Amino acid sequence: MPVLSTRTGAESETDVLCSPGRGDVLDVVGIGFGPSNLALAIALAEYNQEVPEADRVSARFYERQPAFGWHRGMLLKDTTMQVSYLKDLVSMRNPCSRFSFLAYLQARDRLVDFINHKTLFPSRREFHDYLEWAAEPFRGAVDYGREVVDVVPVEEAGEVTHFQVLTRAGGQQAEPAVQRARNVVVAGGLRPRLPDGTSLSDRVWHTSELLGRLETLPAGPGQAPRSFTVVGAGQSAAETVAHLHGEFPDADIHAVFARYGYAPADDSAFVNRIFDPEAVDHFYTSPDDVKEMMFDYHRSTNYSVVDIELIDELYRRLYQEKVAGKQRLHVHNLTRLLTADSGDEHVRVGIEFLPTGRRDVLRTDYLVLATGYRPTDLHGILGSVEPILCTDKGRVRVNRDYSVESTLPGPAAIYLQGPTEHSHGIASSLLSNTAVRAGEITKALVKGLVRDIDAPRAPALTAAAPV
Ligand SMILES: Cc1cc2nc3c(=O)[nH]c(=O)nc-3n(C[C@H](O)[C@H](O)[C@H](O)COP(=O)(O)OP(=O)(O)OC[C@H]3O[C@@H](n4cnc5c(N)ncnc54)[C@H](O)[C@@H]3O)c2cc1C
Known part of the structure; x- marks a missing residue:
């Protein structure tokens, strides 16, 4: 044997x-x-x-x-x-x-x-x-x-x-x-999580398929995408924004998210102990309200957060574009996705600015849903x-x-x-x-x-x- x-x-x-x-x-x-x-x-x-x-x-x-x-x-x-x-x-x-x-x-x-x-x-x-x-x-x-x-x-x-x-x-x-x-x-x-009312298409992608989709884009002269919209404020969203911004130097990149700004992941030493084997025992033996409390206190170790270096890098790019007077990284904060209508030529992305309720439509070549995963x-x-x-x-x-x-x-x-x-x-x-x-x-x-x-x-x- x-x-x-x-x-x-x-x-x-x-x-x-x-x-x-x-x-x-x-x-x-x-x-x-x-x-x-x-x-x-x-x-x-x-x-x-x-x-x-x-x-x-x-x-x-x-x-x-x-x-x-x-x-x-x-x-x-x-x-x-x-x-x-x-x-x-x-x-x-x-x-x-x-x-x-x-x-x-x-x-x-x-x-x-x-x-x-x-x-x-x-x-x-x-x-x-x-x-x-x-x-x-x-x-x-x-x-x-x-x-x-x-x-x-x-x-x-x-x-x-x-x-x-x-x-x-x-x-x-x-x-x-x-x-x-x-x-x-x-x-x-995990399985990709899509916002209600959206479905995937040749122009609407989830981050889980990003590289595969990018590989299939037409590459001839004049065929490069002119715009992408990325929905989400977590690590995958920020990485996607940075990647598209770097790889497509002529494209506008729209980042859409409901937060005020990208928030840093807490990976400080004491908090990181939440990932220790011993923390599993603590969590497992806790009553439900304590479990919830642990989750609420420490969501920022994993959910909807971004490495601080990446946040700094994105801000640096945004600022340098302001200095140069040529903005192609656009941050739509406090904004939620309403609709995504995928057509042959582009996607019409309905968005709402939360403080005023003002609604707009972004016409974008490709929409990337960086909206996370479910179990x-x-x-x-x-x-x-x-x-x-x-x-x-x-x-x-x-x-x-x-x-x-x-x-x-x-x-x-x-x-x-x-x-x-x-x-x-x-x-x-x-x-x-x-x-x-x-x-x-x-x-x-x-x-x-x-x-x-x-x-x-x-x-x-x-x-x-x-x-
Ligand atoms: C982009 C990304 C980066 C990440 N980076 C980190 C990181 O740096 N650190 C970290 O701690 N975590 C990270 N994670 C979290 C991630 O969940 C873990 O890294 C890891 O993938 C968990 O391993 P797993 O085997 O449980 O799940 P998976 O890696 O998702 O593997 C599950 C496998 O099961 C297969 N499968 C599903 N259903 C069936 C079925 N019915 N029949 C047969 N096969 C099936 C799937 O095809 C898949 O290959 C990241 C997640 C993502 C999405």
Whole structure:
């Protein structure tokens, strides 16, 4: 049976595991293969390396993208991570892991150069390369281009013994395939949030698709866009404004947002402790009103805020244009989006200046909605499991170990990575706790599987060494 390989001996060529048919109930199926489930795959593989073969955990992951990709549409030139590289996929859980960002730098022969760079915040492009590098050894444990469309609980004698995970590749018409699993870990990430009444088109985009859209713009003489309008006041909005302003030197860029101005993200040291593993315990054990208070106090660590350096840079550009007497960066603050009518030639963007109620229409070539994200729609992924999940005020009840409370007992469990802000706090959808959370879920999975030790096992999750 293939095991997590080290760089030595016969194990090193192993590329992965879990062939269906060799014991067809897997211990774990992961939905989505972004950083959260990648961190889990690493934690499981590292666990498997440490235990006797009979105790190893089998796992398989389904990812609807055709290949590994982390917010590809926003891998803008000059953007950096908003989290220290030490909060990579592993270091907070296992600083000795060979999947750390430092190990990646060494593999890429850039360790010394990075040290000289004196930064904790690599570029987003470099971090993407790190994630791809870490994901590559798990290629054989991931079905890319395959979407999970439902999870069906299988009940025997009043207990849920396992789930049937229905997956589909190649569109709605394709016949779903079924994989059985004792545990399911949902890490489906975020979905673009659109303002009411807007829909996407060739001229109305969400930031999540920005780079892909820009690549398809006509490039011939006289065809360059003359104007863009960007709605939103968060980090993605400010990055988009800066990017478009820099890349299209002849275009007018309109920034539209309801705030008075871009507000700085609070990443000061004491406040940053809200992202510590210990803060998850504090949040989890707090009564609802304290949870709300923590959120309200510290929203400005993550929501609708912008890195101060970027704010300063945008203001510098705005001011220099004033000095030069040629303004093409236009800030419409205290302004809300009313309508967006997409035509063949341009978009008519209806806006309202809030202090006076004055309404205007901006004619713009392209409208970019930097209006954020909403959590994964669990209903879409977990459809058939929903009736057995316990809820409270319309939200699923999540145990401290990230498993969802179920109305039916049994060894099978669903775990959530991401949509747990209501139970585990503000770091839930971010990278800060990814490594630690993956370790906690691994522990919980192993504990659950030990209870179920007599069940037949599928082959274990392994990974080849990263190169
Ligand atoms: C532009 C941008 C920059 C960010 N930068 C930072 C940062 O610097 N620091 C930070 O802490 N956080 C950052 N974030 C927050 C972000 O949520 C995390 O970085 C990270 O992506 C969370 O990882 P994840 O695996 O939970 O979700 P994702 O990275 O979103 O991955 C989820 C994956 O699940 C797949 N999927 C979804 N549904 C299904 C399904 N039904 N079947 C199969 N596959 C499915 C998706 O295709 C996706 O690949 C950023 C977010 C954005 C949008």
